[in-house]
Amino acid sequence: MNVSKQADRSFMEELKRTDRPRYDRILRAALKETRRLKGTPARNCEHCGLRLPDDVRTDAKYCDTTCQRAARLARSEAKTLPIAA
Numbered sequence: 001m002n003v004s005k006q007a008d009r010s011f012m013e014e015l016k017r018t019d020r021p022r023y024d025r026i027l028r029a030a031l032k033e034t035r036r037l038k039g040t041p042a043r044n045c046e047h048c049g050l051r052l053p054d055d056v057r058t059d060a061k062y063c064d065t066t067c068q069r070a071a072r073l074a075r076s077e078a079k080t081l082p083i084a085a
Helices: 005-018 020-038 065-080
Strands: none
Touching: 005 020
C-alpha cells in the first residue's frame, strides 16, 4: 500500500480508529487476495453444500446463521429419534 511496512501498519492502525467500515473492507480484500494467491481451495457449507463466501472466517463451517441453526436442529432431532428394531 505505502512505502514501507511500518507506514502500512501506521495507516491501518489510524484507519481502524477513525474509519472502521473502510478498515474492514480493506482487510477483507487483503485476506481474499492472500487466499487467492495461496491457492486456498474453496470450502463448502457442511449443511447445504453451497460454497462458503470468501470473506468468512477460516474456521467457518456454515454459509450463514440459517444453515448453522438448521444443522443444530437436525443434530438434535437425530438424537431424539427412536431406533427402529
